[in-house]
Amino acid sequence: MKKKRLPLIIGAVISVALIVSIFVVINYKNNQVNVASDEEQPAAEQGKKDTPKNEPTKEPTKNKEPEEQPDENGYYPNQTMPTEPTYINGILIANKKYPLPSTFAPEENPEARQALNMMIAEAKKQGFNLVAFSGYRSYDYQTTLYNNYVKRDGQAAADRYSARPGFSEHQTGLAFDIGEVGKEDLWLTEEFGETPAGQWLFDNAAQFGFILRFPENKEHITGYMYESWHYRYVGTEIANKIKEKNITLEEYLGVE
Ligand SMILES: [Zn+2]
Structure with a gap:
């Protein structure tokens, strides 16, 4: 009985090892892609010096009324x-x-x-x-x-x-x-x-x-x-x- 089971156990161990290593390789590649894209973001942000820091956290639906938005020169159009x-x-x-x-x-x-x-x-x-x-x-x-x-x-x-x-x-x-x-x-x-x-x-x-x-x-x-x-x-x-x-x-x- 023992002699017959041994190859089966070895086979099972090898199969599990293969599946685990394939999983590890795929995961590693995904991580690399994530790391690369994370690094690109701050570099792109650096160029936007004039972007207010709190801008992205503001909800777009809560925009101020149009007359309160400054024009391209920084002035408020309907200001009295x-x-x-x-x-x-x-x-x-x-x-x-x-x-x-x-x-x-x-x-x-x-x-x-x-x-x-x-x-x-x-x-x-x-x-x-x-x-x-x-x-x-x-x-x-x-x-x-x-x-x-x-x-x-x-x-x-x-x-x-x-x-x-x-x-x-x-x-x-x-x-x-x-x-x-x-x-x-x-x-x-x-x-x-x-x-x-x-x-x-x-x-x-x-x-x-x-x-x-x-x-x-x-x-x-x-x-x-x-x-x-x-x-x-x-x-x-x-x-x-x-x-x-x-x-x-x-x-x-x-x-x-
Ligand atoms: Zn001055």
Whole structure:
């Protein structure tokens, strides 16, 4: 009896071993395909720097109403201009979603100017000769400025670097465009941010209550391309929080 069973048992063991190894090979190949496709996804995502991180988790059926969607220039088509400026938690906000009334003319904020002067003085001690070459702008002045840019570069291009009247943070009296004396050719350029003076400003502005208002890769949130020169006064407490978290004013206020 034992002699007859032995070949049967061996046969059965070999068959099971074959089936298991075929299964293992198929599984291995499937895993390889999965690994390859997983690796492709982040690479493709890397190119989409302007895609908001939380976009895919939003349910498509819960889209905002059409009039609340910004156009290709970041403006809201059926927007009516407000009669009052918008304060969120006591912080004045001016962007493409929250414009300022044409009648809002606070002039330059004295506290912001004082903080700016202190910052410029400290920079000088460190060997950087900074200057604020643009500060408070009235509604009418912004109108002239914007219209000139549109004439020169066209509206779509102008909308990426200049605000329409009522939408400029310079109208708040809290924003300054900063550059280096003697390096005027770098004023209003990304390159300023890469200079030692621009780096010093970026690193130290929060200590004086200023934030880099339009950081790199945040255009989808702020509505403006990277502006290495545009600083907004928010006070040291908020400026430090925004800097530490590496976020924008919109994100800090929860209106991104
Ligand atoms: Zn500016």
